[in-house]
Amino acid sequence: MCFGTFDLLHLGHINYFQQAKKYGDYLMVVIARDITKSNQQKTLIFNENERLGLLQQLKIVDETVLGDVKDHFKVILTKKPDIICLGYDHSIEEKELEDKLRVLGLSCKVKRTKSFHPDIYKSNIFRMKLLK
Numbered sequence: 452m453c454f455g456t457f458d459l460l461h462l463g464h465i466n467y468f469q470q471a472k473k474y475g476d477y478l479m480v481v482i483a484r485d486i487t488k489s490n491q492q493k494t495l496i497f498n499e500n501e502r503l504g505l506l507q508q509l510k511i512v513d514e515t516v517l518g519d520v521k522d523h524f525k526v527i528l529t530k531k532p533d534i535i536c537l538g539y540d541h542s543i544e545e546k547e548l549e550d551k552l553r554v555l556g557l558s559c560k561v562k563r564t565k566s567f568h569p570d571i572y573k574s575n576i577f578r579m580k581l582l583k
Contacts, residue, residue: 459574
């Protein structure tokens with residue numbers, strides 16, 4: 452299971468999916484909700500349904516789901532993944548997430564993926580270029 456906004460899909464995201472897919476044979480991607488991003492003062496170009504539809508077209512992704520607007524752990528509790536893959540820039544530490552999941556009764560592994568040319572393939576960089 453991977454998580455992200457995926458507003459401006461780029462090669463860094465594809466690399467994230469490729470790294471995650473190496474840990475299993477089924478890749479589920481959870482897409483951040485519009486209201487969650489709005490609450491974080493983030494401006495989106497594509498809405499959650501557009502982002503969902505785009506990711507559903509990727510062969511590497513087996514399932515796409517929208518995250519829960521109130522409880523970020525709900526999708527994990529519902530889907531019960533064996534492995535969660537965090538992007539290199541996710542703020543939570545692997546051990547911290549594993550501990551939180553254990554408290555919720557889950558024992559899935561948490562892996563951290565490596566960055567892929569973050570000086571080039573970073574959504575904020577593309578967003579700044581678009582706004583120029």
